Amino acid sequence: MTNKSIEISNVSKSFGDIRAITDLSLSINKGEIVGLIGHNGAGKSTLFKLMLGLTNASSGQIRICGELIDGSDFRSVRRGIGYLPENFITYNNLSGLEVMHFFSDLKNVPRSQCDAILERVGLNHAADRRVSGYSKGMRQRLGFAQCLLGNPGLIFLDEPTNGLDPEGIRDFYSILLEVQSQGVTVVITSHILAEIQERVSRLVIMNAGQIAAQGSLSELRSHLVLPSVFQVRLKRDACLDFEQAFTHLQGIEIETNLQEAQISCGQQQKLAVLGVLSNHACVIEDLTIREPSLEDLFLGYGGHYAQAH
Amino acid sequence: MHRRIEWALIRVIAGKEFRDRIRNRWVLAVAIIFALFALAIAYFGAAQQGEVGFKNINVTIASLVSLVIYLVPLIALLLGYDAIIGEKEHGSMDLLLSMPVTRFELLLGKYLGLAAALASSTAIGFGVGLLPLISSIDMHDFVNYAGFVVSSILMGLAFLSLSMLVSVSARDRVSASGAALGLWFFFVLIFDLLMMGALVVSQGYFSSSAFGAVLMLNPADVFRLLNMFDSVQIQNMVGLATVMPDGLTDPMALGAIMVAWIVVPFLLSIWRFK
Numbered sequence: 001m002t003n004k005s006i007e008i009s010n011v012s013k014s015f016g017d018i019r020a021i022t023d024l025s026l027s028i029n030k031g032e033i034v035g036l037i038g039h040n041g042a043g044k045s046t047l048f049k050l051m052l053g054l055t056n057a058s059s060g061q062i063r064i065c066g067e068l069i070d071g072s073d074f075r076s077v078r079r080g081i082g083y084l085p086e087n088f089i090t091y092n093n094l095s096g097l098e099v100m101h102f103f104s105d106l107k108n109v110p111r112s113q114c115d116a117i118l119e120r121v122g123l124n125h126a127a128d129r130r131v132s133g134y135s136k137g138m139r140q141r142l143g144f145a146q147c148l149l150g151n152p153g154l155i156f157l158d159e160p161t162n163g164l165d166p167e168g169i170r171d172f173y174s175i176l177l178e179v180q181s182q183g184v185t186v187v188i189t190s191h192i193l194a195e196i197q198e199r200v201s202r203l204v205i206m207n208a209g210q211i212a213a214q215g216s217l218s219e220l221r222s223h224l225v226l227p228s229v230f231q232v233r234l235k236r237d238a239c240l241d242f243e244q245a246f247t248h249l250q251g252i253e254i255e256t257n258l259q260e261a262q263i264s265c266g267q268q269q270k271l272a273v274l275g276v277l278s279n280h281a282c283v284i285e286d287l288t289i290r291e292p293s294l295e296d297l298f299l300g301y302g303g304h305y306a307q308a309h
Numbered sequence: 310m311h312r313r314i315e316w317a318l319i320r321v322i323a324g325k326e327f328r329d330r331i332r333n334r335w336v337l338a339v340a341i342i343f344a345l346f347a348l349a350i351a352y353f354g355a356a357q358q359g360e361v362g363f364k365n366i367n368v369t370i371a372s373l374v375s376l377v378i379y380l381v382p383l384i385a386l387l388l389g390y391d392a393i394i395g396e397k398e399h400g401s402m403d404l405l406l407s408m409p410v411t412r413f414e415l416l417l418g419k420y421l422g423l424a425a426a427l428a429s430s431t432a433i434g435f436g437v438g439l440l441p442l443i444s445s446i447d448m449h450d451f452v453n454y455a456g457f458v459v460s461s462i463l464m465g466l467a468f469l470s471l472s473m474l475v476s477v478s479a480r481d482r483v484s485a486s487g488a489a490l491g492l493w494f495f496f497v498l499i500f501d502l503l504m505m506g507a508l509v510v511s512q513g514y515f516s517s518s519a520f521g522a523v524l525m526l527n528p529a530d531v532f533r534l535l536n537m538f539d540s541v542q543i544q545n546m547v548g549l550a551t552v553m554p555d556g557l558t559d560p561m562a563l564g565a566i567m568v569a570w571i572v573v574p575f576l577l578s579i580w581r582f583k
Contacts, residue, residue, distance in 0.1 A: 052407045075315075078409040089400040091325075093332055105321040106408040146404075156407075 002066040005185035011060030020046040022209045033186040035196045038206030082152035086159040088143025092132035109150040121145045136163035157188040197294035205301045212301040224300045226292035227264035238283035319418040326422025339430035347438020366450040374536045382468040389472030390489035464532040467570035473578040528570040535563045
């Protein structure tokens with residue numbers, strides 16, 4: 001019994017002359033939550049389609065739960081996969097419950113599960129209403145509900161919180177954490193990077209059909225040296241003296257503008273910068289420290305892939 | 310690689326397609342159209358002979374054939390042209406294909422569901438059209454009428470197969486609808502004109518049996534021939550059917566050709582869809 005939910009070995013995918021994925025290898029363990037991020041056209045959607053068996057690789061091999069994706073037994077593996085597409089579009093002429101019944105029949109899951117799952121995603125009150133009357137958020141909840149049918153061991157979520165209000169996003173992630181605690185593997189894409197950065201165990205950054213970087217947020221931060229940024233609001237006329245106070249520190253950048261100053265420095269210089277700031281506490285009205293976010297990492301790896309390697 | 314066909318999944322997909330057509334009243338609407346035409350033709354069918362009223366089933370069938378040959382192919386093509394491309398454009402195809410269902414099962418399920426909708430509306434519509442004549446017909450007339458209804462359904466299924474091929478081949482719904490209408494024009498309007506033109510231009514160079522065989526390349530013509538129940542009618546039939554060789558007037562042979570018209574385009578659809 002393999003411990004890997006997904007094993008991708010040297011997979012390439014071309015559409016005519018365009019190479020969407022180039023010699024990509026990736027392995028995802030059972031129970032991991034992996035965030036897949038990248039610019040538009042980085043190859044995320046193609047990789048998703050490949051992992052779901054919706055398109056065939058031009059070369060290489062993909063195994064899901066130990067089974068080859070084009071193998072004869074992949075159907076049984078599919079029963080254990082949940083998928084929420086980016087825009088969950090379903091049958092407007094059916095009610096939410098009927099949509100669930102249709103997908104449960106396709107997955108060979110007892111229909112009796114449907115009510116409980118709709119309640120779990122907060123749609124039980126609208127189960128009998130036609131989907132045509134659902135808001136975008138309700139449709140997304142319904143999509144998530146069908147994804148949970150049959151207690152899948154592997155879930156693919158493509159921009160899952162699209163259209164959800166803040167309460168819906170919170171509910172979504174609380175269900176996702178609950179699901180993960182049961183050992184379910186989750187692969188998730190989102191363009192709201194701040195939303196997933198604290199919720200995934202591993203990030204995979206894609207660029208130009210390849211994996212630009214992967215690891216936990218802290219691992220990625222340590223690999224790609226990005227500055228911490230101190231944003232300082234100063235008292236009137238303190239800017240000039242303040243700027244000069246940093247001249248003895250090497251490798252920092254300081255920009256001042258009237259009463260605002262922004263100091264960018266490496267991780268090793270943070271304490272030295274803080275020391276200077278504490279010496280000038282009397283001219284500081286406010287201070288904000290910003291660590292490199294996932295957005296910064298994403299732009300760093302995505303925009304400077306060649307430099308990072 | 311061998312993959313077992315799961316008929317239960319095909320039934321689920323077919324059931325949904327059929328229920329959708331019941332729900333949106335497609336089946337009802339088409340059945341009403343067929344019934345109204347059948348009743349009108351049954352009543353006015355013999356008007357050319359100076360009579361009106363529900364009198365002769367054979368006249369009714371002959372008149373209905375002329376109508377059905379236009380109507381059923383159009384309805385079948387419009388029913389199926391967006392079966393696959395519609396799902397793709399709608400954005401729901403990826404989700405369907407991520408389910409434990411193969412492309413073959415998906416396509417067959419959709420086809421069978423749509424076929425059930427077409428067959429039931431045709432049978433109900435023309436069934437109602439028979440009611441005013443029911444007291445005056447014998448078993449032979451009834452068999453003839455049943456044969457007409459069955460052959461109408463078979464022709465509909467053939468054009469439904471063609472529409473599935475269009476649906477899996479088209480880039481978008483607009484081009485699919487254009488291709489479907491193009492097929493209707495070709496098979497229902499242009500094909501026979503081309504044949505007659507070729508007959509005139511060739512001035513007897515080609516044998517009549519060769520022309521008869523070429524008629525088999527059009528399911529609408531196969532349907533027309535299926536509804537000519539004896540050789541006298543064949544001889545009297547206007548247009549190209551007068552050149553039919555005897556071998557191809559056998560209902561079993563014609564039925565087999567119609568089945569081929571159902572199966573071959575569907576097999577091509579499967580090949581394209583993969």
